Amino acid sequence: MTTRRLALRKFGLSNLWSRDSVCNIILLGAEDVGKTALVVRFFTKKYLPEYSHSTWCCYERNVIVNDRVLLVRVTDTSGKESFSSLKSKGLLEGAEGYVIVYSITDKRSFVKARELVKLIKEDFGEGEQTPVALIGNKEDLVHYRVVCSKEGQRIALLYPRCSFHECSAAREAQNVESAFQDFLCQVLNSKVQRRRQSTFSALTPKVQSTRRNSAGNSTLSTWWRKNRPNSEREVRQDRTFTM
Numbered sequence: 459m460t461t462r463r464l465a466l467r468k469f470g471l472s473n474l475w476s477r478d479s480v481c482n483i484i485l486l487g488a489e490d491v492g493k494t495a496l497v498v499r500f501f502t503k504k505y506l507p508e509y510s511h512s513t514w515c516c517y518e519r520n521v522i523v524n525d526r527v528l529l530v531r532v533t534d535t536s537g538k539e540s541f542s543s544l545k546s547k548g549l550l551e552g553a554e555g556y557v558i559v560y561s562i563t564d565k566r567s568f569v570k571a572r573e574l575v576k577l578i579k580e581d582f583g584e585g586e587q588t589p590v591a592l593i594g595n596k597e598d599l600v601h602y603r604v605v606c607s608k609e610g611q612r613i614a615l616l617y618p619r620c621s622f623h624e625c626s627a628a629r630e631a632q633n634v635e636s637a638f639q640d641f642l643c644q645v646l647n648s649k650v651q652r653r654r655q656s657t658f659s660a661l662t663p664k665v666q667s668t669r670r671n672s673a674g675n676s677t678l679s680t681w682w683r684k685n686r687p688n689s690e691r692e693v694r695q696d697r698t699f700t701m
């Protein structure tokens with residue numbers, strides 16, 4: 459074991475090592491905007507004309523971002539489910555970034571995307587710092603465009619850590635790749651910042667002791683995450699596809 463890992467273990471920070479190489483992303487948006495098509499395109503470089511409309515599922519794959527290998531885990535939600543229902547099922551727990559998709563040919567999907575960005579950025583408190591990527595999909599259907607690029611850009615400019623891209627899952631892999639790569643870089647940077655903040659608080663005994671619970675030396679929230687009677691956690695594993 460390296461000196462660095464030993465030092466991390468000594469200060470109770472050994473988990474930081476593994477947590478750093480995993481990225482949990484949530485994919486949100488209205489029905490039929492191409493959420494599944496986008497994640498499948500990014501992970502496999504392939505495009506299929508039809509995808510399952512299941513309630514939600516999880517895809518994961520190792521991706522190289524900034525010369526580092528990251529295990530990117532994407533929770534692909536269904537457009538039928540509301541944000542509050544996803545939240546109550548615990549699907550948004552541990553999100554390190556949100557990808558919100560709309561179709562440039564569907565105004566209603568843009569309105570929904572705008573509401574989702576607002577919800578995440580304004581109502582989430584801590585989530586304000588969580589990176590969000592707003593993606594206008596189906597760029598290949600230019601003749602049917604009803605949402606112009608400027609409208610998307612305007613939303614992104616309203617919030618910190620919100621990026622905007624237009625792409626087409628159907629046309630080519632390159633634009634989808636660069637949108638996701640750009641977003642994952644943002645997520646990585648935000649993780650590094652959070653890690654610095656949590657390292658600082660872990661090394662400050664006063665702060666740490668107030669967060670410990672009676673059951674052991676972990677924080678209450680960590681203890682609850684490990685021990686809660688949550689069947690969703692097991693279900694989640696059944697719906698994870700490694701690509």
Ligand SMILES: Nc1nc2c(ncn2[C@@H]2O[C@H](COP(=O)(O)OP(=O)(O)OP(=O)(O)O)[C@@H](O)[C@H]2O)c(=O)[nH]1
Nearest residue numbers: 489490491492493494495507509537596626627628
């Ligand atoms: N022309 C075009 N069609 C697309 C594109 N992306 C997806 N589609 C099509 O749009 C339809 C819906 O795609 P999905 O990926 O299933 O959409 P979704 O957002 O996951 O839908 P739900 O899971 O029901 O919420 C499919 O018929 C896709 O082939 C695109 O970039 N261009």
Ligand SMILES: [Mg+2]
Nearest residue numbers: 493494510511
């Ligand atoms: Mg889907």
